[in-house]
Amino acid sequence: MFTGIIETLGEVIDVVNEGTNRHYTIKSAISNELKIDQSVAHNGVCLTVVALTADTHTVTAIEETLQKTNLNELEKGKRVNLERCMQMNGRLDGHIVQGHVDQTAVCVKRAVLDGSWEYRFKYDAEKGNVTVEKGSVCVNGISLTVVGSKDDEFSVFIIPYTFEHTNLQEVNVGDTVNIEFDIIGKYVARLIGK
Structure with missing residues (x-):
């Protein structure tokens, strides 16, 4: 975990x-x-x-x-x-991440904003994974908040600290990243699908 x-x-x-x-x-x-x-x-x-x-x-x-x-x-x-892995007596600063990547996504937008960065990722929606606005998603192992959620893509905004201390700074349009969708969202989507 x-x-x-x-x-x-x-x-x-x-x-x-x-x-x-x-x-x-x-x-x-x-x-x-x-x-x-x-x-x-x-x-x-x-x-x-x-x-x-x-x-x-x-x-x-x-x-x-x-x-x-x-x-x-x-x-x-x-x-x-x-x-x-997380220590059981520590704070859960991000979200619950299993380390089990669901699929990859391709970066389709990288924009430098005034004090932050926007990344937009496109994924294969036919695999049944979903994002929700203001929900959690894990990109290359980084816990992030979803914005601009659509059926097959989403955006995230990156603060300077995250940009400087992760390999997102090396991700450009056309690059592939690992995506782990929110575990609670996956269970809800599966239950509704049944």
């Missing part, structure tokens, strides 16, 4: 393919605090730490994960949003 509040950015320093799996080695400020078998969200994708060095950690993404997320686009030198 995560909150969507990014702790730090990591840098991909190695990518190794093994069969249909891909192993990512990440250098970050929190790598030295991690443990083998710990869950860490990478761009919103919950992955298990499988190896450690003094300042790096390695995680493995299987074919299913690579097909449903943007992790297959990660390469050496790319930055990735990192969040360790």
Whole structure:
């Protein structure tokens, strides 16, 4: 369980393919605090730490994960949003995030405003996911508030702190991001659909 509040950015320093799996080695400020078998969200994708060095950690993404997320686009030198799992005695500053990406979306608008940024994302509505105005959505692991909700797209507005401390600053029109829709909204949509 995560909150969507990014702790730090990591840098991909190695990518190794093994069969249909891909192993990512990440250098970050929190790598030295991690443990083998710990869950860490990478761009919103919950992955298990499988190896450690003094300042790096390695995680493995299987074919299913690579097909449903943007992790297959990660390469050496790319930055990735990192969040360790939530502590049960802490505040839930973002929203309830499982680290299970529902699908990807494409950035169709990036606008610099006076003191903030607007991003608009388009997704495949046929997969049954929905957003609601002022509801929550997780983009690349970042807990954000939905504005301009439509059947197949939505916008988010980004404050300077989030822009500076996440990899959203590197997302441009045409780029793919990971989307985890609000868990409560998913349950409600499924119940209504039945």
